[in-house]
Amino acid sequence: MQQLWMGGRWQSARDGGTTTVVNPADLTELAEIQVAGVGDMERAIGMARSTFDDGVWRNQPPEKRAAVLRGAADHIEARIPELARLLTSELGCPIWFSEKAHVPNPVRHLRYYADLIENTPLEEARTDGVNRSLVVDEPVGVVGAITPWNGPLSSPTIKVAPALAAGCSVVVKPATLTPMTIMALGEAFAEAGLPEGVLSILPADREAGNLLIRHPEVDKIGFTGSTEVGKMIARTAADRVGRVTLELGGKSAAIVLRGADVDAMVTALLPMAFSVNGQLCISQSRVLVPRDMEDDVRDALAAAIAALKVGDPLDPATFIGPLVSQQQRDTVLGYLDVARAEGADVAVGGGAAPAAGPGWYVEPTLLAGVTNAMRVAQEEIFGPVMSLITYDDVEDAVKIANDSPYGLSGSVWGSDPEVALGVARQVRTGMVSINGAPQSWGTPFGGFKQSGIGREMGPEGLQSYLEKKSIALPAGTVVA
Incomplete structure (x- = not known):
């Protein structure tokens, strides 16, 4: 003992x-x-x-x-x-x-x-x-x-x-x-x-x-x-x-700018969203995309998420393991029910994953058709769930990103790093990554607002x- x-x-x-x-x-x-x-x-x-x-x-x-x-x-x-x-x-x-x-x-x-x-x-x-x-x-x-x-x-x-x-x-x-x-x-x-x-x-x-x-x-x-x-x-x-x-807590936004390399963004974003099975306060759980890019980003994310291996966390090939407890799994599944009730569409995932093993598994999930007013966009789910939210222009994207009680992390994805930097400066959050770049060691960690x-x-x-x-x-x- x-x-x-x-x-x-x-x-x-x-x-x-x-x-x-x-x-x-x-x-x-x-x-x-x-x-x-x-x-x-x-x-x-x-x-x-x-x-x-x-x-x-x-x-x-x-x-x-x-x-x-x-x-x-x-x-x-x-x-x-x-x-x-x-x-x-x-x-x-x-x-x-x-x-x-x-x-x-x-x-x-x-x-x-x-x-x-x-x-x-x-x-x-x-x-x-x-x-x-x-x-x-x-x-x-x-x-x-x-x-x-x-x-x-x-x-x-x-x-x-x-x-x-x-x-x-x-x-x-x-x-x-x-x-x-x-x-x-x-x-x-x-x-x-x-x-x-x-x-x-x-x-x-x-x-x-x-x-x-x-x-x-x-x-x-x-x-x-x-x-x-x-x-x-x-x-x-x-x-x-x-x-x-x-x-x-956090409810970080990943702002995808028009012209961003979607495939590169998806590859880099998944670890930022789903590390520790989505149980991270810095998880990039809201993905903000221009309306005319919604279909492309949804399809790319859904395909990549569907390909993730869910299972034994001691297997080096596993990307998503179990949630920490039955209570946490039930909380996440409850949020997925809320998302459906609020009108969100489940693009991939959306439930428990019993085939992964006897533990507390949840399928990695992409919710589409989400508005920022929904609970799944405002509250911290703390599980492998991403929400896709559309915006009209960059000003609208920044407004949506900042329309949160939280301000811990975030990211901006674009073809021009200088333009992305200008957007990052407008986001009210403690940390922002441009195109998935890791933070320098020795930089401060913490957040704005709540x-x-x-x-x-x-x-x-x-x-x-x-x-x-x-x-x-x-x-x-x-x-x-």
Whole structure:
């Protein structure tokens, strides 16, 4: 039975329960895991507070903290094949994505923040010509990192790496649906020499999770998940002016401009829409096309989607695996019923996929005849579903793209990259890709509107775990 990672070592839960982790592909039981209760969470927070106040980690020089992050990265890297299979088994995402992104990216995050903390000045002397001040960056304190099931290792690392680089102590609450791969991060830091008490990883029940959010000794919450839960966290944190970074939902639009290479667009867009079986907040789930291109794009997308292999996620040829749970599958199927009721046409897919196996499979689906007012165009489905929406001109396309409560990601596809860039500048969203180009490593990740508050990754991700202090200096004070 998997225990809790409490302050740097395995410990049994004292007042929590247990839950069973199920493989969503074949519905076999993977493991019985312990779930933290309120008392367990209180212990972890106490350890984090104590280690932060004592300075056993935050007072370490940046190069020492960097060395520990690099050591953890080495440990994870050595286990990539093993962890990729484990992650695919608990989440159901295809093995190719686990091997390409879900496990290697955390290694890259750890090394990125190791380099960044070594090369970022944490003190700056400023003067107005008469007075002098020293502006100091200090760690924000104790961090509660609450992470979702769709990024079992990558999402926690996006928070843990910059927080530890900054000198914070961290309590991670991963989702109980996928709580196994993340424990490798705790083991990696223990191997690398992180002091005990600085990092805890506790799958927890709702009451214990709420304690982490409202606890007065937790200085900041970093959260990735649904917008509704993010709103609750923001309200709760506001009562004590707690700091928050919120990475929430998305309903991203792919704007196809007249003259775009349809075949190239389809090839590049499918991974952007269906990675992790469509269970990604950055999924390109709305495809906006000129009216006179609708038939061509619909036919090309439908043919490509129909050819995708749905099945065992451990098979390298599989493109679409199962959804994470029966509840998630039922939610997606419910949205497909809503789409039909609202008048959308199912161009391909549209139901469960029992032939793929006994697990929680849904056919990759293209909905045509969708208007942006429909629920399937406004609400996050979180499954392998794309909606095709027509527009009149570029101004109309931008208006439709921005007509959403979300603003996390998006893309623009066109024959002239400069024209596409001009359109991308008008889209109110945190990230935009032109013709499927990947984002540069070190760029910020986050959204506009109800897609969140603040940014992760890049230098912005480090700054979100630092506080500014200004120290007024008497004349003649020498600053090292």
